[in-house]
Amino acid sequence: MLPKYDVLTDEQINKIHKNSIKILKEIGVEFSYDPAIEVFKKHGQRVEGHRVFFDPDFVEEMVEKAPAQFTLHARNPEHNLVCGDGNTIYMPGYGAPFIYDAEGGKRDATMADYDNFVKLAGASKNIHMTGGTVVEPTDVPDDIRHLKMAYSHIINSDKCFMGSSSGYEFARDSIEMTAILHGGLDVIKEKPALICLINSVTPLKYDDRMLGGLMAYAETGQPMVIASLVMAGSTGPATMAGALSLQNAEVLAGITLTQCINPGTPVVYGSTSAVTDMSTGSLSIGNPENALFTSASAQFSRFYGVPCRGGGGLTDAKTVDAQAGYESMMVLFAASTTGVNFVLHTAGILQYYMAMSYEKFMVDDEIAGMVLRYLKGFDCDSDEKMAFDVIEAVGPGGHFLTQKHTRKNFKTEFFRPALSDRQSFDGWAKDSLDTNQRAKARWQEVLANYTAPELDADIKVKIEAFIEKRTKELIK
Numbered sequence: 095m096l097p098k099y100d101v102l103t104d105e106q107i108n109k110i111h112k113n114s115i116k117i118l119k120e121i122g123v124e125f126s127y128d129p130a131i132e133v134f135k136k137h138g139q140r141v142e143g144h145r146v147f148f149d150p151d152f153v154e155e156m157v158e159k160a161p162a163q164f165t166l167h168a169r170n171p172e173h174n175l176v177c178g179d180g181n182t183i184y185m186p187g188y189g190a191p192f193i194y195d196a197e198g199g200k201r202d203a204t205m206a207d208y209d210n211f212v213k214l215a216g217a218s219k220n221i222h223m224t225g226g227t228v229v230e231p232t233d234v235p236d237d238i239r240h241l242k243m244a245y246s247h248i249i250n251s252d253k254c255f256m257g258s259s260s261g262y263e264f265a266r267d268s269i270e271m272t273a274i275l276h277g278g279l280d281v282i283k284e285k286p287a288l289i290c291l292i293n294s295v296t297p298l299k300y301d302d303r304m305l306g307g308l309m310a311y312a313e314t315g316q317p318m319v320i321a322s323l324v325m326a327g328s329t330g331p332a333t334m335a336g337a338l339s340l341q342n343a344e345v346l347a348g349i350t351l352t353q354c355i356n357p358g359t360p361v362v363y364g365s366t367s368a369v370t371d372m373s374t375g376s377l378s379i380g381n382p383e384n385a386l387f388t389s390a391s392a393q394f395s396r397f398y399g400v401p402c403r404g405g406g407g408l409t410d411a412k413t414v415d416a417q418a419g420y421e422s423m424m425v426l427f428a429a430s431t432t433g434v435n436f437v438l439h440t441a442g443i444l445q446y447y448m449a450m451s452y453e454k455f456m457v458d459d460e461i462a463g464m465v466l467r468y469l470k471g472f473d474c475d476s477d478e479k480m481a482f483d484v485i486e487a488v489g490p491g492g493h494f495l496t497q498k499h500t501r502k503n504f505k506t507e508f509f510r511p512a513l514s515d516r517q518s519f520d521g522w523a524k525d526s527l528d529t530n531q532r533a534k535a536r537w538q539e540v541l542a543n544y545t546a547p548e549l550d551a552d553i554k555v556k557i558e559a560f561i562e563k564r565t566k567e568l569i570k
Contacts, residue, residue, distance in 0.1 A: 101432070111397070114339050115150045123145065124298060125305060126305070153346055153350050160358070163177060164317055166286060167287045182469065185224065187211075188228065189230060190447060208228055208242075212228060217544050237569055240267060241267060256288070260303055267564055272287050286315060289318065296323060298343070322367060325367075326368070361401075365387055369384070377447075379408040381410075386428075407440055422461060430466075
């Protein structure tokens with residue numbers, strides 16, 4: 095489509111950039127992982143204990159080494175994804191510990207739920223990859239959870255997926271499993287096939303778990319989302335410009351480390367920043383401030399020349415109601431139309447990242463399809479599309495319902511909902527199903543009819559042998 099909508103002026107971009115650089119230089123960032131500290135020392139940065147004070151020119155030099163776009167390779171090449179260059183990639187929610195159902199129930203997420211959401215993402219025409227930790231499967235031990243999750247993505251879909259970033263060892267396991275899937279570590283170093291999420295600890299800190307994951311991915315050239323979640327008013331300033339400055343400083347620090355380890359490693363500028371609801375002290379994500387943070391982050395990613403992550407079908411609602419719909423559409427639409435390339439939490443999230451919902455997944459999938467149709471815009475590239483001949487044939491006062499041109503074009507030109515009800519009132523009243531009820535029937539139908547893409551038998555055996563070996567090593 096046309097150039098993306100900007101929420102910041104050039105002057106505002108420069109002021110926030112300079113403020114972020116000042117934070118990095120004068121306040122610094124804490125890195126609680128000794129190998130990361132050694133990297134910064136070798137690159138001449140001032141280090142006091144575990145706090146790193148960044149030279150401004152050095153930060154800008156390192157950030158320039160990150161590529162403007164990269165390709166993420168799937169086991170089915172038809173699902174390869176280009177991150178950057180105006181592309182938009184949608185994927186499911188990430189990290190929720192609970193499941194909320196259509197009847198208002200709440201329970202812990204399980205591995206069966208994990209498999210189901212991977213299958214729903216695999217079946218969707220609007221969700222481009224199966225994501226990462228789509229839920230936290232609480233019935234699987236922490237020590238081997240990352241193995242089971244990676245295997246679910248591998249066995250249940252042939253789309254791209256995300257790996258573990260929970261420490262160096264777990265990250266290496268994800269990388270090794272992906273290497274087996276694609277034919278070896280040398281192959282994925284040349285053609286990246288795995289991406290992970292690295293989160294700072296706001297304000298101004300990276301912990302040893304995230305840093306271990308970052309170093310493992312950087313060493314093997316696998317892409318990373320470097321993300322900051324500033325809760326304006328609690329973990330960050332209550333001013334939007336101040337919170338954005340803090341977020342930007344944290345993301346730049348993480349990107350700088352990746353390029354110190356392996357120049358040219360693909361990175362994605364990530365934002366999940368939002369505001370604190372000052373009446374409850376809770377994070378709030380379904381709001382215009384979140385949409386502004388997302389849009390501003392897309393603008394900063396263009397300023398630094400890297401892809402951007404942000405947005406999604408985000409809401410503070412606890413069930414699939416009107417609030418869930420209007421908040422999710424607002425944030426997803428803002429992300430998609432202002433240039434976000436990598437949209438985590440596109441589908442399924444409720445209550446500020448705390449829960450996933452099967453019904454919400456189907457509603458968000460529908461929203462994603464609507465937004466993708468909007469992003470396609472207009473096709474004026476042929477006489478067929480301009481439709482002069484059929485307009486001439488119908489003439490004044492006629493109609494186009496029976497024209498061959500209509501039958502030929504409406505399926506590709508018009509968005510066709512899978513969930514929304516477009517019947518007359520009398521037609522709808524026969525069953526009187528609301529959105530929740532239709533969504534429940536829809537996800538059950540999709541799962542009942544889903545067949546996972548076949549995985550090469552030899553590769554399957556090798557991956558299962560790796561999982562068995564690592565399980566024995568990790569559970570003692």
